[in-house]
Amino acid sequence: MHKSRILIVCPDASGLALLTSMLKSMGHVIDEAPNDRAAVRLLERDPVDLVLASVDPGDSDCLELLTYVRRKHARTAVVLMFPRVHPERIKEAVRLGAAAVLKYPAPAAELRAAVLQALAETERSTAATNSPPGLGIAAEPAAGPRPLFGDVGPAPSPSPVEPPVAGPGGDAAPADRPRATPVAAETPREATLVGTDPSLRQIIGLANVLAASSATVLIQGEPGTGKSELARWLHHGTSGERPFVAIHAAELSDAAGGDARAEPAASQRNLTLEWTSKLTRAAGGTLYIEEVGALDAQLQIQLLREVQLQDMEAASGRSGGDRSALVRLILSTSEDLASLVEQGRFRQDLFHRISSVCLTAPPLRHRGDDVELLAEHFRARFARQFDRNVVGFTRDALEVLRRHDWPGNVRELQGVVQRAVVMCHGPRITATHLGPILNPHRGARGARTTQGRPHLPIGIRPLKEALEEPEKQIIIQALQALNWNRQETARMLDINRTTLYKKMKKYRLLVDEPMWVD
Incomplete structure (x- = not known):
C-alpha cells in the first residue's frame, strides 16, 4: 500500500x-x-x-x-x-x-x-x-x-x-x-447535513464509507431528520451522473394497485409492471424507497427478491464489474420495523435482509449547537431568496430556538426560519418574530410528551433531560482525549465498560472503529 x-x-x-x-x-x-x-x-x-x-x-x-x-x-x-x-x-x-x-x-x-x-x-x-x-x-x-x-x-x-x-x-x-x-x-x-455534533458527523463519516459500496442500506430516523439527504449522499458517492429514482412506498403501492375494483390478477400485473418500471429507470444507479414499512405484501415480496439478487451478485464477485443493469437499493423508515414485524405488517425475512447495514439520522433535539448553525444557514438562504436585508438573529431569538425541542426536526426549523424571514422588517430576527410560530408547536408538544406534567416556565426543563447534555459532553471529551479507547475511557470516568457502552448507544456515539483503518 x-x-x-x-x-x-x-x-x-x-x-x-x-x-x-x-x-x-x-x-x-x-x-x-x-x-x-x-x-x-x-x-x-x-x-x-x-x-x-x-x-x-x-x-x-x-x-x-x-x-x-x-x-x-x-x-x-x-x-x-x-x-x-x-x-x-x-x-x-x-x-x-x-x-x-x-x-x-x-x-x-x-x-x-x-x-x-x-x-x-x-x-x-x-x-x-x-x-x-x-x-x-x-x-x-x-x-x-x-x-x-x-x-x-x-x-x-x-x-x-x-x-x-x-x-x-x-x-x-x-x-x-x-x-x-x-x-x-x-x-x-441540503442543510439537513450541516452541523458539528458528533452524532451527525459520525453518521456522515460512516455514509462516506458506505458510499463506496453497493450494499443495500436502511436509513432510520424521525420525520424531518434528513433521511432523503443521506440517501442522495450515499448515491452520489460513487454513482456520478447515474440515475437516482426516489419514490414513497405508499405512492408505489397506490400506483401499482390501480382500480380497487380490478381483478386480483390485473392488480398483480399492474404491481409487477410498476415495480419493473422503477427498476428499469434506476438501472445502473439507485432506487430509493422512502418509508419502506408502508409497502404492501406483494411489493415486499418483490423487494425481497431484488435484495436477494443483489446479495447473489455480491457473492459471485460481479459487483466490481459492469453494473449497468444493476440497481442499488437505499431504503428509509421513520417507523420501528421490528414492531411492524411483530404486528405481522412487515415480512421478517425482508427485515433481516435490509437491516444488516443501517444508518440512524439523529433528531435535531440531540444535536446541541447545530440548531444555531442550521438556523443561520436557513436565514442566509431565505434572505437571498426573498431579497430581504435580514442579517442575523438577536440573542433572545437564538435562546428561543435553543429551548424548543423541534418535534419536526430540521424540516420544522426550516419552515420556522422561512416564515420569520418573511415576517421580519428589520435587520435581525427577534424572539417576537418566532413566538407566534413556535408557541402552537410548543403547546402540542407538551400535550404529547409530558402527559400531565405542569407547564414549566421558559428556561426550565425536566431534571433528567437537563442533565443528559452535560453527561454526553463529558463522555465525548473523554473519548476524544483517549483516542476513543473505551476501556481507558471507562476507567477514567470510573464506570464499567458495559455502562459506557450503553451511554454511548443512548447518545448515538457508537461507530465501528475498524471501518476507518486503512
Whole structure:
C-alpha cells in the first residue's frame, strides 16, 4: 500500500501528540510542526500529500498556511481544524481550497474519514493529471461529500461543472482546486447535513464509507431528520451522473394497485409492471424507497427478491464489474420495523435482509449547537431568496430556538426560519418574530410528551433531560482525549465498560472503529 506523507501542524504539544496518535494506525508517514513557519520549512524540504492544521479562526493570519500550500503545492490537500464555530472563516477556508474543516478536537473516526477522503481525492486527481494522453483516464468521483465543520454547500451552480462541495456562504472552490467528475444537480447539498455534533458527523463519516459500496442500506430516523439527504449522499458517492429514482412506498403501492375494483390478477400485473418500471429507470444507479414499512405484501415480496439478487451478485464477485443493469437499493423508515414485524405488517425475512447495514439520522433535539448553525444557514438562504436585508438573529431569538425541542426536526426549523424571514422588517430576527410560530408547536408538544406534567416556565426543563447534555459532553471529551479507547475511557470516568457502552448507544456515539483503518 502506498504510504502518503501527512504533515500535522498544531501549536499545542499535547494536541500535536494526540492528533499524531489518532492517525498512526493509518500506516502513513507522519511529520509534525508546531507552527506555520516550521511547516513551511518542512514543505520546502520534502513535499507532503496532506497538511492537517489546527488553527484559531480568531487570528487574522490563520489561513496563511492554507493560502501558501494552495499556491506553492497545489496537489497537496489541506484539512483545517477550528476549536470553535466561525462561519466567516469556514466560508473563506473552503473558498481558498480547504478539503475539509473539522471541529478540534475531532473524534478519531471523523478525523480518519476526512483524511482518507482528502488523500483519495488528491490521488485520483494526480493520476488523472499524469495519465498519458489518449488513454481516456479521468479522475473518478470522490467517495462522498467531504465533511465540513459548517455548511455542506450552496444551491446548484448554473455552471455546467460543479465542485464536489462548496463553503457555507455558497462560494465555489477556486479554479486550481482538484475537482471530481461533475455530478448532477441532485448532489446532496441540503442543510439537513450541516452541523458539528458528533452524532451527525459520525453518521456522515460512516455514509462516506458506505458510499463506496453497493450494499443495500436502511436509513432510520424521525420525520424531518434528513433521511432523503443521506440517501442522495450515499448515491452520489460513487454513482456520478447515474440515475437516482426516489419514490414513497405508499405512492408505489397506490400506483401499482390501480382500480380497487380490478381483478386480483390485473392488480398483480399492474404491481409487477410498476415495480419493473422503477427498476428499469434506476438501472445502473439507485432506487430509493422512502418509508419502506408502508409497502404492501406483494411489493415486499418483490423487494425481497431484488435484495436477494443483489446479495447473489455480491457473492459471485460481479459487483466490481459492469453494473449497468444493476440497481442499488437505499431504503428509509421513520417507523420501528421490528414492531411492524411483530404486528405481522412487515415480512421478517425482508427485515433481516435490509437491516444488516443501517444508518440512524439523529433528531435535531440531540444535536446541541447545530440548531444555531442550521438556523443561520436557513436565514442566509431565505434572505437571498426573498431579497430581504435580514442579517442575523438577536440573542433572545437564538435562546428561543435553543429551548424548543423541534418535534419536526430540521424540516420544522426550516419552515420556522422561512416564515420569520418573511415576517421580519428589520435587520435581525427577534424572539417576537418566532413566538407566534413556535408557541402552537410548543403547546402540542407538551400535550404529547409530558402527559400531565405542569407547564414549566421558559428556561426550565425536566431534571433528567437537563442533565443528559452535560453527561454526553463529558463522555465525548473523554473519548476524544483517549483516542476513543473505551476501556481507558471507562476507567477514567470510573464506570464499567458495559455502562459506557450503553451511554454511548443512548447518545448515538457508537461507530465501528475498524471501518476507518486503512
